[in-house]
Amino acid sequence: MKKRTELQRMEELIRHDRLNTKEEFSELLLKDLDGLLRDYFDYKGYPSVEIVRTGDRFTVTISVCVNSLRSFSALPE
Numbered sequence: 001m002k003k004r005t006e007l008q009r010m011e012e013l014i015r016h017d018r019l020n021t022k023e024e025f026s027e028l029l030l031k032d033l034d035g036l037l038r039d040y041f042d043y044k045g046y047p048s049v050e051i052v053r054t055g056d057r058f059t060v061t062i063s064v065c066v067n068s069l070r071s072f073s074a075l076p077e
Helices: 002-019 023-037
Strands: 041-043 048-054 057-063 066-069
Touching: 023 048
Parallel strands: none
Antiparallel strands: 041 066, 048 057
């Protein structure tokens, strides 16, 4: 029984640490999202990201105000 409690505690610590990410994580995520979204949309600035913890899960909301959709007949390389 004690091992089960310790395992649950470790899982909770891991979940908590994932929410309290460092600044580098946020910067890397925004850079990656920006590169991906610019393949499909024209916009100025950067996307915004909100991460909200709900119980043992996270809701990630990505927002960007686009000027237009990019049109292409083939997938970008």
